[in-house]
Amino acid sequence: xxxxxxxxxxxxxxxxxxEHHLKCDRSVPRCGRCDRAGRExxxxxxxxxxxxxxxxxxxxxxxxxxxxxxxxxRGLSNGSATEDTSQYEVQVDETHxxxxxxxxSSVTTPASGHPRRHNDVxxxxxxxxxxxxxxxxxxxFENERIxxxxxxxxxxxxxxxxxxxxxxxxxxxxxxxxxxxxxxxxFPTVPNLPLKSRTEAVLFRHYIQKLAICLDLCDPLRHFELxxxxxxxxxxxxxxxxxxxxxxxxxxxxxxxxLASNRYHDECLKYLIPMLNHASTVSDENMFAATIILRMLxxxxxxxxxxxxxxxxLGIHAFVNVGDQYMVxxxxxxxxFWVGLRQEIYIAVITQQPVKLSLDHYVVDRSFEATDDxxxxxxxxxxxxxxxNFCFGGNPSTPNHWTALDEATLRWSxxxxxxxxxxxxxxxxxxxxxxxxxxxxSCHVIGIQHHILAQLFLIQFDPSIPKVGTNxxxxxxxxxxxxxxxxxxxxxx
Numbered sequence: 064x065x066x067x068x069x070x071x072x073x074x075x076x077x078x079x080x081x082e083h084h085l086k087c088d089r090s091v092p093r094c095g096r097c098d099r100a101g102r103e104x105x106x107x108x109x110x111x112x113x114x115x116x117x118x119x120x121x122x123x124x125x126x127x128x129x130x131x132x133x134x135x136x137r138g139l140s141n142g143s144a145t146e147d148t149s150q151y152e153v154q155v156d157e158t159h160x161x162x163x164x165x166x167x168s169s170v171t172t173p174a175s176g177h178p179r180r181h182n183d184v185x186x187x188x189x190x191x192x193x194x195x196x197x198x199x200x201x202x203x204f205e206n207e208r209i210x211x212x213x214x215x216x217x218x219x220x221x222x223x224x225x226x227x228x229x230x231x232x233x234x235x236x237x238x239x240x241x242x243x244x245x246x247x248x249x250f251p252t253v254p255n256l257p258l259k260s261r262t263e264a265v266l267f268r269h270y271i272q273k274l275a276i277c278l279d280l281c282d283p284l285r286h287f288e289l290x291x292x293x294x295x296x297x298x299x300x301x302x303x304x305x306x307x308x309x310x311x312x313x314x315x316x317x318x319x320x321x322l323a324s325n326r327y328h329d330e331c332l333k334y335l336i337p338m339l340n341h342a343s344t345v346s347d348e349n350m351f352a353a354t355i356i357l358r359m360l361x362x363x364x365x366x367x368x369x370x371x372x373x374x375x376x377l378g379i380h381a382f383v384n385v386g387d388q389y390m391v392x393x394x395x396x397x398x399x400f401w402v403g404l405r406q407e408i409y410i411a412v413i414t415q416q417p418v419k420l421s422l423d424h425y426v427v428d429r430s431f432e433a434t435d436d437x438x439x440x441x442x443x444x445x446x447x448x449x450x451x452n453f454c455f456g457g458n459p460s461t462p463n464h465w466t467a468l469d470e471a472t473l474r475w476s477x478x479x480x481x482x483x484x485x486x487x488x489x490x491x492x493x494x495x496x497x498x499x500x501x502x503x504x505s506c507h508v509i510g511i512q513h514h515i516l517a518q519l520f521l522i523q524f525d526p527s528i529p530k531v532g533t534n535x536x537x538x539x540x541x542x543x544x545x546x547x548x549x550x551x552x553x554x555x556x
Contacts, residue, residue, distance in 0.1 A: 078105040256296050262323075266309035267292070274308060278355065278402050280505040281440045286398035287352070294349050294395070303330045304353040308360045315363070324360070331357060335378070346389045348396040351382040355399045358406050376410065379403040384421050397426045401441055405509075408448055412516070417456045418448040429471075431478045439479050440510030446471055447513040447520075454524045462526050472517050483507045 077094050079102055080087035088095045097104035258264050275288035284290075295302035307327035313319035331353065338350065358375040365371045383390075383400060390396045407420045427445055428438060450468055453460060487501035502508050528538040 075106075079103065257299070257302070263306060266306045266313070267295075269313060270305045270309040274312060274359075276505075278359065279398075280405075280509050281401055281437050281444070282398045283435065283437045284393060284398070286395045287356075287402075290395055291352050291356075294352070298349040298353070300331050300334050301349050301353040301356075303327045304356040304360075307331060308356050308363070311360055311363055315367075328357070328360065346385055348389070348394065348399065351379075351399045352395055354378040354382060355402050355406075358403070362406070362409075371410075373410065376406065379406070380419060383424075390424050390426055392426050400424065400426060401444070404444060404448065408444065408451065408513070411448075411451045411455065415455055417452045420448075422448060431474050433480075436480060436482055436504065436510075437506050439475075439483070440506040440513075443475060443510040443513040443517070446475060447517040450517045450520050454520050460524065460526050465521065465524070465526055468517075469521055472514065472521065475514055479510070483510060 076087035076089060077097060079097050080094060085096055090098075091106070093104040256267065258267065271288060271292055275285070275291070278287035279285045291301065291305070295305055304327075307324045310319060310324035310327060314321040314324060335350065335353065335357075354375050358379060361371060361373075361375055382396075383403060390400055404418075404420055404422075407418050410416070411418050422445065428434075428442055429445060429449075431442075446468075449471075453464060453468055482503065485500045485502050487499070489499040491498045502511070522539070522542040525538070525542065528542070529535045
């Protein structure tokens with residue numbers, strides 16, 4: 064655009080005033096009407112050639128009737144030189160080549176074929192409007208690695224981290240983006256899944272229908288059900304992990320080939336183990352999710368093999384300990400973190416060891432302010448991790464630390480939403496060893512389970528209870544009564 068005509072182009076009525084049929088004062092950078100009304104002032108550009116600036120015998124280059132407009136903003140923002148597939152045809156009036164008087168360009172989408180004016184935002188192609196006025200949602204399937212530097216997270220204004228044994232101060236909950244339809248939003252850009260046979264299609268379907276729910280227990284966005292299958296189209300390690308766990312589960316429940324899972328597992332290890340030595344790999348959330356799935360496969364093999372090598376648990380540590388900059392709330396990395404923390408807690412309970420996973424991340428929330436049920440369940444998970452670190456951490460346990468954790472468990476129970484209460488409860492009978500409890504969501508079950516475990520470990524490791532002597536039995540009995548009262552109060556809420 065010639066710089067000599069910049070003032071002329073900006074002095075046209077804005078698009079907002081034209082849409083509302085109002086007279087625009089043509090002020091820049093915002094007109095007076097839009098400024099007073101608090102509306103976004105969308106500047107309109109009217110292209111007019113200067114008269115008398117060219118000689119009569121000026122020769123013009125003949126342009127083709129149809130031009131192709133390619134929106135390269137997405138590729139440029141990702142640092143890629145590849146062109147975007149969003150293309151628009153520009154119809155050029157033939158009079159523009161011969162008469163430069165009152166011609167104007169128009170845009171035609173491939174689907175409609177109707178000319179549209181450039182200066183009307185409502186008539187612009189959707190990709191153009193999105194790139195100028197809406198937050199960009201990066202296509203996660205163009206590359207296996209997603210840059211976290213382009214994602215903005217709402218941080219805690221105070222910027223102060225907990226320095227005591229347990230942070231009893233209220234802290235703002237992590238910002239979670241609103242749920243999106245991950246399946247249809249980017250589906251046109253996802254390549255076809257490289258499935259080689261109907262057997263692999265059966266394995267892929269079995270993972271989605273039967274296994275992903277076990278990983279999305281506390282994830283409202285259901286990343287392992289909706290996002291992971293899409294990412295598997297471009298990440299072969301992730302796809303082989305899906306095949307491996309589905310084949311193992313089918314071999315345990317049906318007559319499926321018991322050796323098929325090993326073949327897919329070996330393909331994952333062939334690429335995953337060497338890549339863990341590179342810093343760029345441990346920031347790849349696709350590989351993080353693949354490691355989570357393979358860790359679930361390890362847990363599935365323990366009853367059969369009789370031992371747990373914790374191989375993929377060490378890989379989870381590498382992904383989590385890389386830092387906070389890659390773990391954005393609402394992302395696949397954050398969802399993988401919560402699954403990995405539950406897997407780590409299970410091992411810590413079985414082996415009576417502290418939780419080795421780093422809890423110094425922004426997605427970790429220890430506050431008690433009002434939020435959604437999934438966050439409340441994750442708070443109970445973090446609380447149990449803190450209790451296990453207190454019990455098995457090796458450092459001398461202090462009464463103040465125990466009291467802070469005990470108060471946190473009590474506060475979680477009293478401030479959690481009433482939706483955690485079961486919608487059906489029946490006491491145990493002579494034929495039932497345990498009471499019958501029905502909850503409305505898996506996140507409620509996970510939250511209640513981890514909270515009860517935190518209470519049990521605090522009772523066992525109460526520093527005020529004597530280690531030996533007759534007073535120990537009386538103290539333990541008193542704490543057991545307190546736990547039973549808390550359980551009965553939970554049922555009546």
